[in-house]
Amino acid sequence: MIKGKKFLLFVMCLFTPILILPLLYTMGVPSFADVLTALFGEGSILATVFSLLLLLLIVFGVGKIMKRNA
Known part of the structure; x- marks a missing residue:
């Protein structure tokens, strides 16, 4: 690039x-925080796990696309 x-x-x-x-x-x-609170409730560990999985999915997806285009 x-x-x-x-x-x-x-x-x-x-x-x-x-x-x-x-x-x-x-x-x-x-906001994303409002959606997580509505889905999982206040202070839920599942919201944190869901956020981390979503973040990992996005990071690996972008990395895969960048490797393919490089």
Whole structure:
């Protein structure tokens, strides 16, 4: 990947949450924490396990895609 393209991707990844999350909040979309509390209840260990599994799935998926494109 070209160095300039990597930098552009990095900048886009930084600014996307800054621009998108307030828009979603304004539209009334609940946050991930609200969804986890509604699904599993307050202080549930299952919510933590679910979050970690989801995070691992995303990280390995992105890593697999990057290896395929490299």
